[in-house]
Amino acid sequence: MLPSQLSSGDVIADRRADYAKMLAESGEPASAAELMEQALELTPRWAAGWFTLANYREKACDLPGAIVALNEVLALDDRDVFGARLKLAALGGAEMPDRPPSLYVERLFDDYADRFETSLVEKLGYSVPGKLAALIAETADIPKHFRLAVDLGCGTGLFGPEVRTRVDRLEGYDLSKGMLAKAAEKHVYDHLGQADLSLEPDLSGLFDAGMAPCRADLITAADVLMYLGNLQAVLTIVRKLSADDAIFAFSVEDAQQPHGFVLRDSLRFAHSEGYVREMLADHGFVVRDLARSVIRMDGGKPVHGILFITSKSA
Known part of the structure; x- marks a missing residue:
């Protein structure tokens, strides 16, 4: 299951995330990011939501915003199942790690x-x-x-x-x-x-x-x-x-x-x-x-x- 498909546990937040996904797929990442921000106001401890927001912000060329969102992911998920540290390094927000987290690689290929x-x-x-x-x-x-x-x-x-x-x-x-x-x-x-x-x-x-x-x-x-x-x-x-x-x-x-x-x-x-x-x-x-x-x-x-x-x- 992809990060953007993981439920927040809140019906309204999930609905906004679904709308955000539709906007992103239609080429409107900045609008998608705004909707994800609204979803995260309702569920601020939703790690998958923060990771999805980081992706939308990156596509909208808001790299500082993407870095902030990725740091939120790491604060909520110390196992780094989403590979947020790798993404941070790719965006210039962290030092390059020697390897990706094993749980991230395992989940990536299981999906x-x-x-x-x-x-x-x-x-x-x-x-x-x-x-x-x-x-x-x-x-x-x-x-x-x-x-x-x-x-x-x-x-x-x-x-x-x-x-x-x-x-x-x-x-x-x-x-x-x-x-x-x-x-x-x-x-x-x-x-x-x-x-x-x-x-x-x-x-x-x-x-x-x-x-x-x-x-x-x-x-x-x-x-x-x-x-x-x-x-x-x-x-x-x-x-x-x-x-x-x-x-x-x-x-x-x-x-x-x-x-x-x-x-x-x-x-x-x-x-x-x-x-x-x-x-x-x-x-x-x-x-x-x-x-x-x-x-x-x-x-x-x-x-x-x-x-x-x-x-x-x-």
Whole structure:
């Protein structure tokens, strides 16, 4: 359920919020913001309402007002289920966080699961799974068949069919239970489980219930790392998960700058090639191949990415 659809618990406030939504959809965000302000006078502790007001104010080019509303969201919701801190950073109202709140990401993709493939593949031209699988197959001097592959952030399982014939066992992990349910419908994974890639390895869910470390000779993360700014935690997990000489294949959005990572207006992170190489080296991975490519469209514009094929040093 989207924030704008969450009830305030007050019939009149909800009615004004509904009218505000109609105004926003008809291209009148300033008028929509005025109605949301009236709704919030009735229900001042409605976090979802403040978040919706922030969106309307932003669209009406009232950035200071949007920042005020987002700070109200954080005051009411310390778990930050709406990702208000990310939005604040994107608007210049807070420092850039290292990563989004896990609860925000989980809820985002639970809400998105039913329409994910239609939206991403058919409308936005998402192409990472096929391109990443092809790059794995084409990279010289790496295995063409794997004993155990782990698909991190597997989502609805788009990458699974691309690699299934080249692996003996395929595990998929995602933070969103809704996404995992969709992945299960494809019947290509031998095991699916919930995992949080922003946590330390022993808390991530990847080593629960007898799942041993150093078990995978192929690890993939297609269109996942853009939801993690600092890659320290996920690379620590990948290192622990990898057998010696394991292949780690993944994509990032290309920051198109020499160093570091940036938070974009999409609330996704983009990483520079230099930053990724540095983090890989720190965790014992060597880049075997990479390719730059358009990975999807966003707002009618191409999103540029970098696909990496790396291996763990023995």
